[in-house]
Amino acid sequence: MGKSKYKGWLYLLPAIVFLAVFMVYPLVDVLVYSAEEGYSFASQTYTGTGLFNYSYVLHDPYFLQAVKNTFLIVIITVPLSTGFALLISLALTSIPKLKNLFQTIYFLPYVTNTLAVGLVFMILFKPTFYTDGMVNLLIKFFGGQAVDFIEGPYWAKMFVMCFYTIWVVLPFKILILTSALASVDQNLYNAAKIDGTSKSRTFFRITLPMISPMLFYLIITGFIGAFKAYSDEVALFGTNLNVAGMNTIVGYVYDMLYSSGGGYPSYASAAAIMLFVIVLTITCINLMVSRRSVHY
Amino acid sequence: MKVVLEHLTKRYPNRNKKEGGEVVAVGDFTFEIPDGKLVGLLGPSGCGKSTTLNMISGLTEPTEGKIFFGDDDVTKLPPENRGVGLVFQNYALYPHLTVMKNILFPLQNLKGPDKLTKEEMNARALEAARLVQIEALLDRKPSEMSGGQQQRVAIARALVKMPRVLLLDEPLSNLDARLRLQTREEIRRIQRETGITTVFVTHDQEEAMSISDVIVVMKEGYVQQIDEPQNVYDDPVNLFVAKFLGTPAINVFEGHVAAEQLYIGGEPVLRVTGVPDQDVYVGIRPEGFVPDEKGNFGCGVSRVEVMGRDTSIIAENSACISGQIRAIISSVRKIDKNAASVRFSLLPEKVHLFSKETEERIRFRE
Ligand SMILES: Nc1ncnc2c1ncn2[C@@H]1O[C@H](COP(=O)(O)OP(=O)(O)OP(=O)(O)O)[C@@H](O)[C@H]1O
Ligand SMILES: [Mg+2]
Numbered sequence: 117m118g119k120s121k122y123k124g125w126l127y128l129l130p131a132i133v134f135l136a137v138f139m140v141y142p143l144v145d146v147l148v149y150s151a152e153e154g155y156s157f158a159s160q161t162y163t164g165t166g167l168f169n170y171s172y173v174l175h176d177p178y179f180l181q182a183v184k185n186t187f188l189i190v191i192i193t194v195p196l197s198t199g200f201a202l203l204i205s206l207a208l209t210s211i212p213k214l215k216n217l218f219q220t221i222y223f224l225p226y227v228t229n230t231l232a233v234g235l236v237f238m239i240l241f242k243p244t245f246y247t248d249g250m251v252n253l254l255i256k257f258f259g260g261q262a263v264d265f266i267e268g269p270y271w272a273k274m275f276v277m278c279f280y281t282i283w284v285v286l287p288f289k290i291l292i293l294t295s296a297l298a299s300v301d302q303n304l305y306n307a308a309k310i311d312g313t314s315k316s317r318t319f320f321r322i323t324l325p326m327i328s329p330m331l332f333y334l335i336i337t338g339f340i341g342a343f344k345a346y347s348d349e350v351a352l353f354g355t356n357l358n359v360a361g362m363n364t365i366v367g368y369v370y371d372m373l374y375s376s377g378g379g380y381p382s383y384a385s386a387a388a389i390m391l392f393v394i395v396l397t398i399t400c401i402n403l404m405v406s407r408r409s410v411h412y
Numbered sequence: 413m414k415v416v417l418e419h420l421t422k423r424y425p426n427r428n429k430k431e432g433g434e435v436v437a438v439g440d441f442t443f444e445i446p447d448g449k450l451v452g453l454l455g456p457s458g459c460g461k462s463t464t465l466n467m468i469s470g471l472t473e474p475t476e477g478k479i480f481f482g483d484d485d486v487t488k489l490p491p492e493n494r495g496v497g498l499v500f501q502n503y504a505l506y507p508h509l510t511v512m513k514n515i516l517f518p519l520q521n522l523k524g525p526d527k528l529t530k531e532e533m534n535a536r537a538l539e540a541a542r543l544v545q546i547e548a549l550l551d552r553k554p555s556e557m558s559g560g561q562q563q564r565v566a567i568a569r570a571l572v573k574m575p576r577v578l579l580l581d582e583p584l585s586n587l588d589a590r591l592r593l594q595t596r597e598e599i600r601r602i603q604r605e606t607g608i609t610t611v612f613v614t615h616d617q618e619e620a621m622s623i624s625d626v627i628v629v630m631k632e633g634y635v636q637q638i639d640e641p642q643n644v645y646d647d648p649v650n651l652f653v654a655k656f657l658g659t660p661a662i663n664v665f666e667g668h669v670a671a672e673q674l675y676i677g678g679e680p681v682l683r684v685t686g687v688p689d690q691d692v693y694v695g696i697r698p699e700g701f702v703p704d705e706k707g708n709f710g711c712g713v714s715r716v717e718v719m720g721r722d723t724s725i726i727a728e729n730s731a732c733i734s735g736q737i738r739a740i741i742s743s744v745r746k747i748d749k750n751a752a753s754v755r756f757s758l759l760p761e762k763v764h765l766f767s768k769e770t771e772e773r774i775r776f777r778e
Contacts, residue, residue: 309471
């Protein structure tokens, strides 16, 4: 009995060591940094301990802007991208003929480099010396006024940002949802047909509950992914996100770490810990909701 | 309500491009299922049983032919308008709904003048649940029940909307032997009680024999024989039907008819009046052998198995083409277990002759 207990731990050991070194230790370390005032990598010194770093970060307008941006991106893109993905997957599933072709097309953005996609978006949205960008040309064609989507008003930039984010995460969600839809037992649909179930009732009472585990998986990972957004912003607006007013929490952490003059690891750590708490809270809420509504 | 199938045919395009042509899943099926009867659709795997059932239910569109419920032509009617109840091979219960909600599901779909109030729905669902004896399980999910219980829920769900026709696709194949026996009795009882015209698909001949009023034997898409169970057993139309029905299976021999005398392995075993001279297959049911010292049919004995009521003699004969010979005799007769050989005389009504070319039955007078 005792021996087999040891054995189990022995098998787990590599994973535990790995997790401890690369996950637990840094997390604890970050927590420690976040409580040390004015910590410097170079001299390995700090001037005091306490919650000062948190207070500083919470009063930093750049951080507040980053929090606002991040929450906006999360709230807008997660429901929209999941909804679009579901609609597109349903459409794909109902056309057996060209399904594979379309699936490949929809999957292309996923295997394309983020920066390359960003470039395409620049061409679409950015006015240059020569042209106003594709989208502005369209707007003008319909009699509207050109908008600078990259360096213009906040709402325009946020619109492009969300559009881009949705575009980037859509393929993966479509992939997951089409396979979830395909794995629903066809006999259930046959049974529903025999019982004279209407299309909408079949969708809401059979399809949706059957794919709900996958749907919740996508929503949870979608939330986490959107909270950690950063590279997409860089792809669109360049590295100086604070100036563009489009920074995110992760971007703020990054800027704090690597700003000129050795950076401010203490502030970065405090911001990172706050992000961690936010993501943890949201994920717990998500899990609780999904427990209650996923039925089997 | 009677169900009439007229030249019902389903062909699928052949996926194998080299062979080309089409696969006939069901060919030219013509049959009238009498009102209130239970018909057993019997045949080996892939013979088109499910396809036939799905055409009756409307899930599969026939390539040719017509289907009538009573006098209505329902061939073009979508499944939801046919009023059939279908029990799937794997039950296809809605896994996220409780038993009660599963049974209510078809009722909640009713619209217009058929629409029921909540109380009516609940009453009907409870009645269906009572019929299949699952009232105690109404709050369970399908995953929390045994196969037999799930099966009964599936039947209740099919019955609750009072279908004109009940279709069952191998509903017992997932159950263990005991439960299968029990459930098939139950299906029989429910069918009798409700009087709903029922089609029951199975590849288990014993199941079909015990439950059906009429058996339809199919092979590779084509109907072989339609008759009452006992008649199909006693009077098979061809070698396939003879071999498919009966456990233990019929014993098949190479034989020869000359001057109205049947020879097996050179021995004259039976007078077969009215059969022209030819080579034949001879099928002899296990109960057609009678141990008889003066009998004309001799075999080497491999072993003797005494199993309560019956005794099986496992014997060998070089003319036998169905492996070993199995003869079943009443254990009242005492058999010398150590004998090296045994002689039988044959019961003529248990001996069937089949043409060597067509495998069709050749009838004879004694
Ligand atoms: N969609 C299809 N496309 C092509 N061929 C099919 C299709 N469905 C069935 N078939 C063929 O039709 C034949 C009859 O199939 P069916 O499902 O009716 O058999 P079955 O008698 O129900 O067999 P089982 O006892 O294994 O369920 C089989 O040879 C099968 O390969
Ligand atoms: Mg089948």
